[in-house]
Amino acid sequence: MPDLSECRERIDRIDTQIMRLLMERQAVSADVAAYKAATGKPVFDRAREREKIQRATELVPPELASYASVLQTILMEASRDAQHQLLADRSSDVSGRIRDALANQSAYFPFRATVACQGVEGAYQQIAVDRLFRQPQIEFCDTFEEVFDAVESGRCEFGVLPVENSTAGSVNRVYDLLRSRDAYIVRSCRLKIEHNLLVRPGARKEDIRIVYSHEQAIRQCSHYLAGMPEARVHICENTAMAAEKVAQAGRDDVAAIASRDCAQLYGLEICEHGVQDQSSNYTRFACITKDLVIYPGADRASLVAVLDHEPGSLYKVLAKFYALDINLIKLESRPIPGRDFEFMFYFDVECPAAAPQFLSLMDALDDACEECRYLGSYSEVI
Numbered sequence: 001m002p003d004l005s006e007c008r009e010r011i012d013r014i015d016t017q018i019m020r021l022l023m024e025r026q027a028v029s030a031d032v033a034a035y036k037a038a039t040g041k042p043v044f045d046r047a048r049e050r051e052k053i054q055r056a057t058e059l060v061p062p063e064l065a066s067y068a069s070v071l072q073t074i075l076m077e078a079s080r081d082a083q084h085q086l087l088a089d090r091s092s093d094v095s096g097r098i099r100d101a102l103a104n105q106s107a108y109f110p111f112r113a114t115v116a117c118q119g120v121e122g123a124y125q126q127i128a129v130d131r132l133f134r135q136p137q138i139e140f141c142d143t144f145e146e147v148f149d150a151v152e153s154g155r156c157e158f159g160v161l162p163v164e165n166s167t168a169g170s171v172n173r174v175y176d177l178l179r180s181r182d183a184y185i186v187r188s189c190r191l192k193i194e195h196n197l198l199v200r201p202g203a204r205k206e207d208i209r210i211v212y213s214h215e216q217a218i219r220q221c222s223h224y225l226a227g228m229p230e231a232r233v234h235i236c237e238n239t240a241m242a243a244e245k246v247a248q249a250g251r252d253d254v255a256a257i258a259s260r261d262c263a264q265l266y267g268l269e270i271c272e273h274g275v276q277d278q279s280s281n282y283t284r285f286a287c288i289t290k291d292l293v294i295y296p297g298a299d300r301a302s303l304v305a306v307l308d309h310e311p312g313s314l315y316k317v318l319a320k321f322y323a324l325d326i327n328l329i330k331l332e333s334r335p336i337p338g339r340d341f342e343f344m345f346y347f348d349v350e351c352p353a354a355a356p357q358f359l360s361l362m363d364a365l366d367d368a369c370e371e372c373r374y375l376g377s378y379s380e381v382i
Contacts, residue, residue, distance in 0.1 A: 026079065056069060200254075286302075301358065332345070
């Protein structure tokens with residue numbers, strides 16, 4: 001029987017040789033970068049990398065082929081990252097625009113601005129606007145699309161939209177618009193949501209037959225509403241519009257699920273407080289603008305990526321986050337319209353925009369993804 005300590009010593013010697021060879025390989029990458037700089041060749045050569053992976057699997061027994069493929073992929077990713085760093089002036093279009101935004105960084109996030117949001121006075125989106133800006137001039141819109149229209153046209157400097165709720169999940173329509181429209185996230189805020197059952201003065205809960213609210217609020221209060229089996233639920237564009245409907249109905253058998261502010265705005269009474277299913281109920285709101293702007297303190301970023309429809313494509317992307325020591329705080333898949341059983345992925349990462357590893361990530365993702373859309377770097381107000 002072999003001695004364990006001797007086996008470990010042999011493994012240590014082999015590992016040391018591997019690390020030396022890794023450093024030697026990375027040094028050659030500098031020569032490759034110099035050649036590509038002189039000839040204008042791209043860093044990523046898909047055909048060459050496919051050939052290298054195939055060759056690696058042929059050099060080992062079949063039971064080691066998958067490990068050889070992964071190892072060869074990691075080695076080539078390390079080489080590409082080194083080349084991107086050496087060729088910073090030839091970085092991807094995205095990282096180049098990020099560098100430009102950082103170089104022209106504003107001194108502070110503005111206190112006053114024209115801001116578009118969906119809904120009416122008293123809606124949670126309006127409350128989020130007041131959380132983000134001290135003196136906003138608000139333009140209310142009927143739909144999320146109109147918020148993007150107001151920002152893209154320049155009619156409003158910023159737009160504020162809900163992107164995620166801790167109970168009901170992501171607001172998919174907003175994420176789809178972020179991918180397809182020309183806007184960037186520049187700040188976000190997290191707002192604690194407390195839903196209340198609002199009624200006309202003197203109305204009683206047992207008499208309620210119709211409840212108005214927004215679709216997300218209804219999902220967040222599903223258990224509570226299940227305890228009102230005689231009441232029909234109607235979806236409104238937002239919770240403030242629901243409260244307005246109750247105020248205008250002139251009936252005591254209708255109610256709204258909305259905020260405390262709505263009760264004051266529309267002359268309603270709070271029949272029951274805190275009717276959401278979970279007491280820890282938060283919604284994240286994104287503040288968007290037309291141009292790529294990065295404000296001081298930006299330590300988060302959002303991305304959407306379409307990956308090759310083949311085994312290991314997501315692993316290759318996630319490996320880059322791990323290799324660069326970047327914390328991934330959100331990963332969510334969404335079906336790609338018009339492409340059966342193919343998905344795009346939304347990522348939220350925790351990394352300062354100016355960090356070298358973040359710029360390296362953006363260069364690396366440009367090579368690894370069929371499509372990569374950078375949605376902006378920002379800080380979050382809690």
